[in-house]
Amino acid sequence: RKKVTIQSLSAMKSNKTPITMITAYDYPTALACSSNPLVDMTLVGDSLAQTCLGYSSTTQLTLSEMIHHARAVARGTSHPFLVADMPFGTYHCSLSETTRNAIKLVQDGFVEGVKMEGGSELVDTVRKLTSIGIPVMAHVGLLPQRHVAMSGYKVQGRSMEGAKRLVDDAVALQEAGAFSIVLEAIPKELARYMTQILRIPTIGIGGGPWTDGQVLVWDDIMGTWSGHKAKFVRRFGDLKAERDAAVQRYAEAVKSRTFPNPDSESYGIEEAEWEKFL
Ligand code: KIV
Ligand code: NA
Numbered sequence: 650r651k652k653v654t655i656q657s658l659s660a661m662k663s664n665k666t667p668i669t670m671i672t673a674y675d676y677p678t679a680l681a682c683s684s685n686p687l688v689d690m691t692l693v694g695d696s697l698a699q700t701c702l703g704y705s706s707t708t709q710l711t712l713s714e715m716i717h718h719a720r721a722v723a724r725g726t727s728h729p730f731l732v733a734d735m736p737f738g739t740y741h742c743s744l745s746e747t748t749r750n751a752i753k754l755v756q757d758g759f760v761e762g763v764k765m766e767g768g769s770e771l772v773d774t775v776r777k778l779t780s781i782g783i784p785v786m787a788h789v790g791l792l793p794q795r796h797v798a799m800s801g802y803k804v805q806g807r808s809m810e811g812a813k814r815l816v817d818d819a820v821a822l823q824e825a826g827a828f829s830i831v832l833e834a835i836p837k838e839l840a841r842y843m844t845q846i847l848r849i850p851t852i853g854i855g856g857g858p859w860t861d862g863q864v865l866v867w868d869d870i871m872g873t874w875s876g877h878k879a880k881f882v883r884r885f886g887d888l889k890a891e892r893d894a895a896v897q898r899y900a901e902a903v904k905s906r907t908f909p910n911p912d913s914e915s916y917g918i919e920e921a922e923w924e925k926f927l
Pocket of ligand 2 (some may be wrong): 694695696734795
């Protein structure tokens with residue numbers, strides 16, 4: 650498949666072709682995304698804090714940890730458009746520090762675009778990065794990097810004022826130059842409205858069926874995550890059961906000395922050579 654570009658993503662919105670985005674965290678998960686022509690975008694989500702590194706919150710992930718994973722994902726990525734999350738704290742201090750961090754993520758992490766969580770407070774940041782040629786994906790609604798300030802992982806935009814603020818934020822981010830926007834955990838009616846009024850593609854996660862695209866976390870799709878399952882998650886595989894069964898079969902085979910097989914799974918030596926050795 651030909652490389653996905655900002656232009657082709659925009660065309661998919663116009664054509665009403667749904668956009669498929671999946672998170673990837675390392676070389677094998679990146680290869681799995683790239684091996685399927687129906688996958689349009691790969692996201693090195695900062696959800697890797699929990700899914701890969703065992704942190705309790707994405708706020709604990711550092712820029713160098715993100716870059717380490719992004720490089721591996723980039724090595725396995727072919728046609729999908731590759732975006733990485735700016736970790737918490739790397740785009741909030743000053744415009745110059747934010748710019749340096751975004752450049753570092755592109756230059757050392759080999760990603761094509763960066764994603765950041767927030768509303769109109771990010772307008773100057775988005776404008777600056779866009780102006781120097783770093784594509785920015787916006788992210789509004791439930792903002793996992795602000796779960797403490799938001800008193801938990803909750804649906805956003807259910808009140809009239811909340812919905813109005815989300816619309817204003819999304820429009821402001823689009824006008825600042827964002828090429829696409831993630832809508833997380835908002836009512837489906839609001840996500841549909843935002844998809845209609847915005848020119849840029851909307852990618853939903855917990856935003857209902859009418860956004861321009863969908864994104865899910867790798868481990869949620871595969872069924873390898875045993876923690877809390879959000880309402881919007883559908884498990885498309887049951888790799889945890891398969892994985893645990895394989896560990897069990899291997900361990901049993903070792904304990905019972907039925908692995909490895911002395912002939913088909915082991916090396917040998919000519920008898921004459923072995924005699925000499927002895
Ligand atoms: O970090 C992440 O995985 C994300 C999404 C799923 C949108 O930001
Ligand atoms: Na994220």
